[in-house]
Amino acid sequence: MEIFTDIRLGDCKEVLKEYPDNYIDLIITSPPYADARKNTYGGIHPDHFVEWFLPASEQFLRVLKPTGTFILNIKERVVDGERHTYVMELILAMRKQGWLWTEEFIWHKKNSYPGKWPNRFRDSWERLIQFNKDKKFKMFQENVMVPMGEWANTRLKNLSETDKTRDNSKVGSGFGKNISKWLERDMAYPSNVLHLATECSNKNHSAVFPESLPEWFIKLFTGIGDTVLDPFMGSGTTNVVAQRMHRNSIGIDILPEYYTMAKEKTRSVEYILFDKRSTYGETNA
Amino acid sequence: MEIFTDIRLGDCKEVLKEYPDNYIDLIITSPPYADARKNTYGGIHPDHFVEWFLPASEQFLRVLKPTGTFILNIKERVVDGERHTYVMELILAMRKQGWLWTEEFIWHKKNSYPGKWPNRFRDSWERLIQFNKDKKFKMFQENVMVPMGEWANTRLKNLSETDKTRDNSKVGSGFGKNISKWLERDMAYPSNVLHLATECSNKNHSAVFPESLPEWFIKLFTGIGDTVLDPFMGSGTTNVVAQRMHRNSIGIDILPEYYTMAKEKTRSVEYILFDKRSTYGETNA
DNA sequence: AGCTCTTATGAATCATTGA
DNA sequence: GTCAATGATTCATAAGAGC
Numbered sequence: 368m369e370i371f372t373d374i375r376l377g378d379c380k381e382v383l384k385e386y387p388d389n390y391i392d393l394i395i396t397s398p399p400y401a402d403a404r405k406n407t408y409g410g411i412h413p414d415h416f417v418e419w420f421l422p423a424s425e426q427f428l429r430v431l432k433p434t435g436t437f438i439l440n441i442k443e444r445v446v447d448g449e450r451h452t453y454v455m456e457l458i459l460a461m462r463k464q465g466w467l468w469t470e471e472f473i474w475h476k477k478n479s480y481p482g483k484w485p486n487r488f489r490d491s492w493e494r495l496i497q498f499n500k501d502k503k504f505k506m507f508q509e510n511v512m513v514p515m516g517e518w519a520n521t522r523l524k525n526l527s528e529t530d531k532t533r534d535n536s537k538v539g540s541g542f543g544k545n546i547s548k549w550l551e552r553d554m555a556y557p558s559n560v561l562h563l564a565t566e567c568s569n570k571n572h573s574a575v576f577p578e579s580l581p582e583w584f585i586k587l588f589t590g591i592g593d594t595v596l597d598p599f600m601g602s603g604t605t606n607v608v609a610q611r612m613h614r615n616s617i618g619i620d621i622l623p624e625y626y627t628m629a630k631e632k633t634r635s636v637e638y639i640l641f642d643k644r645s646t647y648g649e650t651n652a
Numbered sequence: 653m654e655i656f657t658d659i660r661l662g663d664c665k666e667v668l669k670e671y672p673d674n675y676i677d678l679i680i681t682s683p684p685y686a687d688a689r690k691n692t693y694g695g696i697h698p699d700h701f702v703e704w705f706l707p708a709s710e711q712f713l714r715v716l717k718p719t720g721t722f723i724l725n726i727k728e729r730v731v732d733g734e735r736h737t738y739v740m741e742l743i744l745a746m747r748k749q750g751w752l753w754t755e756e757f758i759w760h761k762k763n764s765y766p767g768k769w770p771n772r773f774r775d776s777w778e779r780l781i782q783f784n785k786d787k788k789f790k791m792f793q794e795n796v797m798v799p800m801g802e803w804a805n806t807r808l809k810n811l812s813e814t815d816k817t818r819d820n821s822k823v824g825s826g827f828g829k830n831i832s833k834w835l836e837r838d839m840a841y842p843s844n845v846l847h848l849a850t851e852c853s854n855k856n857h858s859a860v861f862p863e864s865l866p867e868w869f870i871k872l873f874t875g876i877g878d879t880v881l882d883p884f885m886g887s888g889t890t891n892v893v894a895q896r897m898h899r900n901s902i903g904i905d906i907l908p909e910y911y912t913m914a915k916e917k918t919r920s921v922e923y924i925l926f927d928k929r930s931t932y933g934e935t936n937a
Numbered sequence: 938a939g940c941t942c943t944t945a946t947g948a949a950t951c952a953t954t955g956a
Numbered sequence: 957g958t959c960a961a962t963g964a965t966t967c968a969t970a971a972g973a974g975c
Binding site (some may be wrong): 467479 | 743
């Protein structure tokens with residue numbers, strides 16, 4: 368199967384006009400946080416973040432399939448001792464635009480930036496806000512099941528003691544079967560809290576997002592051959608991961624440096640995959 | 653030192669009118685979630701939650717000291733497949749009332765109940781929203797420091813080798829003193845993500861809140877002899893904890909069952925403490 | 938190969954200084 | 957006075973070095 372990786376230079380709200388309606392399966396992105404990257408993106412002021420973002424999200428709504436999902440990674444900054452309200456205002460405004468606010472995942476950043484301040488602790492979480500066009504959307508929960516670690520040992524033991532008794536007393540019933548399924552299972556569905564470390568390498572890019580983050584959502588919301596969009600791609604992490612997972616992808620960024628970097632990274636992955644395929648092909652096929 | 657525990661029956665926005673301005677050091681509460689406890693509290697519809705809450709928060713703002721803090725434990729419900737927006741609307745409305753939205757802590761509920769739904773995973777976090785009256789407020793960060801763990805031992809040893817060199821080269825400087833402080837430390841400041849298990853006992857109360865939750869915030873934001881308020885006390889967990897920690901406390905609930913239960917629990921704690929004191933007194937003093 | 942040990946650094950925040 | 961730049965603070969992770 369052929370898949371494509373479109374790396375585009377330009378403003379996403381303009382570039383996306385070239386794409387048809389209901390075309391994308393998953394949009395996942397981390398826009399430049401308000402005022403956070405003044406040096407690289409020119410600095411959107413927190414007070415103007417919503418009006419800046421809405422024309423883009425309007426295009427996202429148009430190109431997304433009705434069964435598709437939009438995951439927005441964002442966190443409000445502290446401004447003058449308070450958390451700014453632009454994220455909440457954005458969610459309210461996007462609902463008026465027609466989006467459904469389905470869920471909010473928490474990304475717990477285990478290795479958050481150190482520091483000590485008189486009024487607050489280290490900020491070690493970010494929002495992963497899920498929007499949809501329709502109440503019915505694609506979700507492949509079984510693809511992101513996690514091994515039951517210690518959690519299982521303590522929790523399942525407790526459950527099993529009570530339930531095994533009931534199991535014995537109801538031998539042959541459907542209930543018993545359910546319990547045994549539970550016991551045999553060594554994988555569990557995750558919750559809406561993700562524990563991932565930020566990546567410490569990759570000095571080139573100012574907004575590093577660990578590969579496991581897009582990977583998780585691509586597994587959860589798309590199948591092979593589906594199409595993923597990152598409208599603020601930065602160095603193209605999402606596209607690299609999508610390519611590796613055999614998903615089509617589109618990445619857009621307004622900065623030439625990022626465009627070049629992402630082009631480079633996705634190309635090199637192609638080569639690597641090609642090399643591996645040929646190497647492995649000799650021994651396996 | 654004498655401390656008091658006031659358990660009151662009534663509507664908090666009315667009862668609080670009896671208390672003076674700038675009187676409370678910490679307000680911590682978990683209001684009846686919109687529509688979540690229809691059977692016990694009469695069910696506030698999500699669409700009317702904000703207008704229902706604002707008269708109460710106005711009183712909270714009045715009775716709180718300028719150096720005090722208000723911690724609101726809340727999570728939006730899923731209504732018709734979407735997360736409802738009443739929490740965000742409440743934050744925006746409370747800021748207009750004069751509150752500062754200082755921070756949002758995440759309570760990660762490690763043992764949230766397992767379950768499976770077609771469109772979402774287990775909800776294993778809640779918001780702990782911090783509001784203040786003033787940018788300058790009391791905070792005793794050192795009271796909630798956490799052990800650094802095994803890993804810290806190795807790391808600190810490693811650091812010391814590098815830093816001792818620097819120390820030697822700058823003998824007598826303030827820098828050297830800093831390093832020695834580092835070496836002696838085995839505790840680290842926490843972040844804004846709290847990992848607590850929910851309590852599974854206490855089936856009587858419909859909004860169970862583990863004792864460690866009020867305990868953490870009482871340690872962080874109050875000293876001995878300060879006054880804590882829980883305006884939707886439920887079974888009185890906050891007051892029991894405050895009493896045990898030698899803080900004055902006020903608990904208010906509109907339901908006679910909770911009033912009675914909280915009266916009972918705070919009284920029995922008094923007795924237990926008294927018993928312990930007399931018993932231990934014989935052997936120790 | 939598998940360990941342990943070492944080092945660099947990540948979407949941070951606040952107070953102070955300078956323009 | 958307002959706004960921008962600089963310095964101080966200090967935790968968890970992974971990549972790299974060493975054995």
